[in-house]
Amino acid sequence: MGAYQAPLRDMLFNIRELVDFESVVSLPGFEEAAEYLEPVLEQAAEFAADVLDPLNHSGDREGAHFDHGTVSTPKGFKAAFKQFADGGWIGLPMPTEYGGQNLPQIIATAALEMWQASNMAFSNGPLLNQGAIEAILLCGTSEQKQRFIPRLIAGEWTGTMDLTEPQAGSDLAQVRTKAVPTGDHFLLTGQKIFITYGEHDYVDNIVHLVLARTPNAPEGVKGISLFIVPKRTLNPDGSLGELNDVRCAGIEHKLGIHASPTCTMNYGEAGGAVGYLVGEENEGLKYMFIMMNAARFSVGVQGYSLADRAFQAALAYARERVQSKDVAAKEWTPVRIIEHPDVRRMLMDCKAHVEAMRSLAFYTAAQLDHAHHNPDPAAKAEAQSGVELFTPIVKAWSTEISTQLVSEALQCFGGMGYIEETGVAQYYRDVRIAQIYEGTTGIQANDLLGRKFLRDQGKTAMRVMGEMQSTLAALNAWESDELKAIGTEFAKALRALTDASQWLGAEGLRVLANSGNLKSMFAGAVPYLLLWGYTAGGWMMAKAAVIAAGKAGEPFYDAKLKTARYYAAHALPKAVAYAEEVMGGGQSTLAVSEDEFDLDRRALALV
Amino acid sequence: MKIVVTVKLVPDTNADKRIDPATKRLVRTGVETVLNPFDEYAIEAALQLKEKLGGDTTVTIFSMAPETGKEIVRKALAMGADDAAMLSDAGLEGSDVWGTAYAMAQALKKVGFDLIVCGTQSTDAITGELPGALAEYLGVPGLTYLRKVDVDGTTVRGERETDNGYQKVVAELPALVSVTKSINEPRYPSLKGIMGAKKKTITTLSLAELALDRPVGSDGAKTEVLDLAAAPVRGKGRMVNASDGADGARIIVEFLREKKLL
Numbered sequence: 001m002g003a004y005q006a007p008l009r010d011m012l013f014n015i016r017e018l019v020d021f022e023s024v025v026s027l028p029g030f031e032e033a034a035e036y037l038e039p040v041l042e043q044a045a046e047f048a049a050d051v052l053d054p055l056n057h058s059g060d061r062e063g064a065h066f067d068h069g070t071v072s073t074p075k076g077f078k079a080a081f082k083q084f085a086d087g088g089w090i091g092l093p094m095p096t097e098y099g100g101q102n103l104p105q106i107i108a109t110a111a112l113e114m115w116q117a118s119n120m121a122f123s124n125g126p127l128l129n130q131g132a133i134e135a136i137l138l139c140g141t142s143e144q145k146q147r148f149i150p151r152l153i154a155g156e157w158t159g160t161m162d163l164t165e166p167q168a169g170s171d172l173a174q175v176r177t178k179a180v181p182t183g184d185h186f187l188l189t190g191q192k193i194f195i196t197y198g199e200h201d202y203v204d205n206i207v208h209l210v211l212a213r214t215p216n217a218p219e220g221v222k223g224i225s226l227f228i229v230p231k232r233t234l235n236p237d238g239s240l241g242e243l244n245d246v247r248c249a250g251i252e253h254k255l256g257i258h259a260s261p262t263c264t265m266n267y268g269e270a271g272g273a274v275g276y277l278v279g280e281e282n283e284g285l286k287y288m289f290i291m292m293n294a295a296r297f298s299v300g301v302q303g304y305s306l307a308d309r310a311f312q313a314a315l316a317y318a319r320e321r322v323q324s325k326d327v328a329a330k331e332w333t334p335v336r337i338i339e340h341p342d343v344r345r346m347l348m349d350c351k352a353h354v355e356a357m358r359s360l361a362f363y364t365a366a367q368l369d370h371a372h373h374n375p376d377p378a379a380k381a382e383a384q385s386g387v388e389l390f391t392p393i394v395k396a397w398s399t400e401i402s403t404q405l406v407s408e409a410l411q412c413f414g415g416m417g418y419i420e421e422t423g424v425a426q427y428y429r430d431v432r433i434a435q436i437y438e439g440t441t442g443i444q445a446n447d448l449l450g451r452k453f454l455r456d457q458g459k460t461a462m463r464v465m466g467e468m469q470s471t472l473a474a475l476n477a478w479e480s481d482e483l484k485a486i487g488t489e490f491a492k493a494l495r496a497l498t499d500a501s502q503w504l505g506a507e508g509l510r511v512l513a514n515s516g517n518l519k520s521m522f523a524g525a526v527p528y529l530l531l532w533g534y535t536a537g538g539w540m541m542a543k544a545a546v547i548a549a550g551k552a553g554e555p556f557y558d559a560k561l562k563t564a565r566y567y568a569a570h571a572l573p574k575a576v577a578y579a580e581e582v583m584g585g586g587q588s589t590l591a592v593s594e595d596e597f598d599l600d601r602r603a604l605a606l607v
Numbered sequence: 608m609k610i611v612v613t614v615k616l617v618p619d620t621n622a623d624k625r626i627d628p629a630t631k632r633l634v635r636t637g638v639e640t641v642l643n644p645f646d647e648y649a650i651e652a653a654l655q656l657k658e659k660l661g662g663d664t665t666v667t668i669f670s671m672a673p674e675t676g677k678e679i680v681r682k683a684l685a686m687g688a689d690d691a692a693m694l695s696d697a698g699l700e701g702s703d704v705w706g707t708a709y710a711m712a713q714a715l716k717k718v719g720f721d722l723i724v725c726g727t728q729s730t731d732a733i734t735g736e737l738p739g740a741l742a743e744y745l746g747v748p749g750l751t752y753l754r755k756v757d758v759d760g761t762t763v764r765g766e767r768e769t770d771n772g773y774q775k776v777v778a779e780l781p782a783l784v785s786v787t788k789s790i791n792e793p794r795y796p797s798l799k800g801i802m803g804a805k806k807k808t809i810t811t812l813s814l815a816e817l818a819l820d821r822p823v824g825s826d827g828a829k830t831e832v833l834d835l836a837a838a839p840v841r842g843k844g845r846m847v848n849a850s851d852g853a854d855g856a857r858i859i860v861e862f863l864r865e866k867k868l869l
Binding site: 032035036039040043046047050051083086087088089091092101 | 678681682685795796797798799800801802804805
């Protein structure tokens with residue numbers, strides 16, 4: 001497989017033209033970011049292609065290994081992490097006072113895509129590390145910040161997020177790990193599972209951010225606190241002390257991301273692991289959610305990054321592989337498979353959806369920059385509401401679609417795609433987890449429908465739909481058949497989104513008046529999220545088409561316009577179908593009784 | 608101590624190269640320009656010397672290139688060099704290796720140096736003659752093809768690669784060295800380095816600022832490309848039919864003997 005080539009041109013288009021970059025770099029602290037944009041992205045692309053991509057396949061084959069409490073990462077990973085840390089990449093979006101470079105999320109998102117596309121299993125380490133840093137930044141004491149953050153940013157230590165327990169997966173109310181106060185610290189006992197890079201051979205210390213309950217904590221989610229539990233305790237002067245009572249009990253054997261160790265962590269087997277409370281007692285879940293939203297966004301980026309990588313491989317193969325004659329030719333002369341209409345369809349599916357997902361992620365990243373840094377409280381709040389609405393969409397829509405796209409990219413290879421040596425099979429196995437971790441698609445959809453739409457009384461959703469309407473007007477203002485065709489499809493999708501949203505709002509009111517059906521509404525949560533995803537993707541492609549139409553004649557923009565046209569013709573009609581499913585499908589989802597699921601498997605005499 | 612690293616901007620090493628039949632020169636437009644990969648080893652060697660020597664040791668990047676090459680020079684700065692100087696002048700177009708070395712020498716005298724570090728060659732012209740010519744025009748000792756280099760006080764010493772081993776060489780500063788690819792593993796520019804490079808100074812010199820006593824550019828070239836020919840196309844492979852594996856092995860061995868490869 002050829003080396004990874006980062007889509008720098010499209011990234012720059014998104015940053016410089018599609019999102020309002022001018023407004024991002026006018027935010028306090030970002031004044032100089034614009035001049036660093038190109039060199040930073042170029043160097044990230046080089047690092048991804050030269051250091052991370054060559055380790056991707058070998059890392060998958062070798063995998064991480066567990067031996068008596070220690071975990072070894074595949075050959076080359078430790079050195080790559082050192083290069084990654086020495087390069088300063090961990091600190092890209094982090095504050096300068098702790099050794100970071102304070103660049104906007106919009107630039108961090110582009111870099112994140114390159115790390116993920118070139119080596120997802122490696123990049124899971126930095127992804128979770130970032131979550132740990134953000135948690136301490138957000139709610140740690142100034143002493144905790146000084147002690148941990150500079151070393152986490154320098155990559156001297158790494159961080160993890162320890163939430164899941166065997167009985168507490170999506171439902172963190174079930175967390176049982178205990179934390180008992182002892183002097184200036186707590187002693188933790190319990191077991192955490194599915195801890196990404198919970199143990200490894202990169203560095204001497206691993207800083208675990210652990211959810212646990214204090215002795216008199218209330219039941220459920222209101223009784224969870226957040227703790228820092230380092231693998232090695234710290235001496236008063238900050239130097240490394242004794243090994244803490246934390247042990248890795250094993251790693252999982254998984255479908256994909258073999259190089260990324262997924263650890264079971266046992267706390268307090270020898271009496272109790274020393275932990276330090278972060279923020280207020282019983283407020284842990286709130287902190288974890290703020291952090292998890294960032295991780296959810298990153299996993300969405302992970303999804304389309306893998307789709308783009310697999311697409312790149314499929315395109316190269318389709319340009320070379322000669323098989324069968326051109327369907328329109330009279331002579332039987334075998335041609336390269338890229339000349340077959342159906343292979344084109346698969347490649348266009350990849351190209352168009354990846355570009356739409358990238359634009360939506362970059363748009364959300366720009367909102368994130370405003371949500372964090374805009375000095376005007378009203379603008380800040382508006383951006384924050386946008387981020388909250390789009391985070392579950394970026395997470396779940398991108399990962400759902402990307403699994404399908406990697407499958408289509410694999411399909412371009414025919415039988416060779418199913419053979420591990422070809423390489424594309426790994427992307428298919430790796431990408432699948434993105435629909436699950438950091439909250440499954442179902443959890444994201446419930447979040448969108450429950451918290452982000454109903455609880456918000458549709459305010460943010462209506463505002464965004466209003467903005468979509470303005471883009472539609474801009475599209476229709478052009479005297480161009482191409483743009484009008486895009487406008488026609490986008491209008492239908494936007495109508496569908498509006499109708500489904502209004503129906504859900506009305507049904508929500510009926511539920512309050514005891515005449516609606518809340519369960520059948522939530523049976524339509526995933527279709528509603530996908531409806532949002534396809535329509536928002538179409539909104540981004542519509543914006544791109546308007547920019548491209550103004551630069552007709554330049555190859556990049558001509559291709560962009562054609563891609564937007566493909567998206568309108570092939571992806572947007574799905575929005576209409578999902579709206580139908582939301583409004584009419586809920587009852588039938590719940591109509592079959594539990595017994596009726598497997599009546600057909602009972603002995604004939606019992607039926 | 609002031610260390611100067613000379614770098615060249617070359618067409619992307621992976622790109623298909625084309626030669627203009629009229630000028631018989633490499634076409635440099637329409638191809639991405641990159642830092643000559645050999646020069647990255649020279650930059651790394653200079654940075655390691657700086658790290659070892661500390662104090663007021665500085666590393667300056669020097670390049671004879673059009674001003675459009677500034678951003679690529681910045682990449683060299685991102686690796687950790689302190690500043691850069693460029694010699695940019697349309698009058699230099701068409702310079703051969705002698706004209707280039709002469710013009711560079713005059714500019715380097717102006718820039719000032721204690722030690723000059725060069726790569727062994729460029730990936731476009733591949734003459735490998737520039738380091739020697741430059742040392743000659745500067746009137747300083749030239750230690751070429753070094754796989755190891757060290758500076759101690761006012762002395763530079765190193766190991767010079769030869770076909771069958773190496774020579775230990777030594778010279779008094781100021782001096783010039785060229786380093787091979789076996790000397791080190793060039794670092795990737797760090798994020799901090801990339802951002803810092805934006806603020807570093809790149810001075811530009813023109814021919815008018817130099818004291819030249821002979822013409823440079825195509826007028827001053829002592830060599831001329833008379834003719835060009837494409838490399839011969841590789842012949843077709845020979846297909847043999849072997850009755851079984853042993854027969855196949857016998858045929859291959861015979862073939863290798865015939866070609867005196869066995």
